[in-house]
Amino acid sequence: MIFHLALASDWDAAVTAGEYRVSTLGRTLEEEGFIHASATLDQVHGVAGRYYGHVTEPLVLLEIDEERLGCPVRLEVPEGADEAFPHIYGPIPVTAVTAVSPFSL
Numbered sequence: 001m002i003f004h005l006a007l008a009s010d011w012d013a014a015v016t017a018g019e020y021r022v023s024t025l026g027r028t029l030e031e032e033g034f035i036h037a038s039a040t041l042d043q044v045h046g047v048a049g050r051y052y053g054h055v056t057e058p059l060v061l062l063e064i065d066e067e068r069l070g071c072p073v074r075l076e077v078p079e080g081a082d083e084a085f086p087h088i089y090g091p092i093p094v095t096a097v098t099a100v101s102p103f104s105l
Contacts, residue, residue: 001063002073002086003038005048005103008058020062020092025051034087037064039075043085048105059103064088068096 006014006022014020023032038044044061052059066073071090078085 001098002066002088003041003044004035004062004064004088004092005038005044005052006060006062007055008060008102011060011062011100014092015094018094020094020097025055029091034074034089035092037073037086037088039084039086043083044103048103053105055105059105061101061103062092062097063099063101064092064096065098066096068093070096 006020007025010022011020014022020035021029023029023034024036029035036047038047048059069088069090069092071088073086073088075084076087077083
């Protein structure tokens with residue numbers, strides 16, 4: 001299981017489209033080349049604190065089953081980071097998301 005923070009409005013659009021294509025806040029899969037994810041809930045909270053503190057829109061936490069993705073997932077250490085994060089190299093089918101929960105900072 002891996003995790004991704006999403007704007008609730010982006011997730012709602014994905015449900016309609018059948019797949020999720022947002023890499024991170026304000027950037028698409030096409031712009032970034034992959035979708036950012038977290039391996040643990042501790043990583044989720046760290047990402048939320050660093051990048052989502054200013055967000056006023058509702059957030060949701062997606063729990064993703066890697067086996068259902070149909071695309072590569074690579075653990076990579078982003079520049080300036082000291083730990084590896086999963087990067088999803090393709091869109092996330094809504095069927096790969098096993099749970100969606102409201103997320104608060």
